[in-house]
Amino acid sequence: QVQLVESGGGLVQAGGSLRLSCAASGGTFSRYTLGWFRQAPGKERDRVAAISWSEGTTYYADSVKGRATISRDNAKNTVYLQMNSLRPEDTAVYYCAAHLFGSTTARRNGYDYWGQGTQVTVSS
Numbered sequence: 479q480v481q482l483v484e485s486g487g488g489l490v491q492a493g494g495s496l497r498l499s500c501a502a503s504g505g506t507f508s509r510y511t512l513g514w515f516r517q518a519p520g521k522e523r524d525r526v527a528a529i530s531w532s533e534g535t536t537y538y539a540d541s542v543k544g545r546a547t548i549s550r551d552n553a554k555n556t557v558y559l560q561m562n563s564l565r566p567e568d569t570a571v572y573y574c575a576a577h578l579f580g581s582t583t584a585r586r587n588g589y590d591y592w593g594q595g596t597q598v599t600v601s602s
Contacts, residue, residue: 480505480576480591485571487596490564494600496599500561500574510552511580512557513589515566516570516598518574523573537582542568551591571595 486498513528527548527566528537536548545559557574575589 480510482574482591483592484572484574484593484596487598487600487601489496490539492565492602493495493599494564495560495562496564496598498561498572498574498596498598500557500559502555502557502576505576505578505591507555510576510578511582511584513575513577513582513584514548514557514559515575515586516568516572517573517595518567518570518575521570526572528584529557533583550579561598564598566600566602569598569600571597578602584593 481503482500484500509531511531515528516521516526517523526539526542527546529548529550545563550557572593574593575593576587577584
């Protein structure tokens with residue numbers, strides 16, 4: 479059983495930056511593909527970025543490509559999401575998720591473990 483705890487959310491002005499963190503415990507972190515998802519009010523939970531367990535292959539949604547960077551530190555059991563040039567439409571609860579030996583192409587249903595989420599609000 480893997481526990482995931484997100485942090486780093488908050489209120490930021492448009493054009494600003496945030497770095498989200500997700501600390502994992504309870505499993506062999508290096509075996510998990512990690513993903514970041516977000517869910518805005520009244521909308522589905524969408525995949526934002528993912529990083530593979532093996533070679534560090536990454537995936538980015540078109541909506542964040544060029545503005546987001548996902549990275550992982552296996553020594554710290556932590557995955558990060560750096561978001562730059564934030565826009566009001568980035569406002570959402572951001573969740574991290576883990577998928578054992580997964581692919582970065584996996585969609586929401588492919589992930590086994592989820593954190594509780596951290597709120598990101600971007601003001602215009």
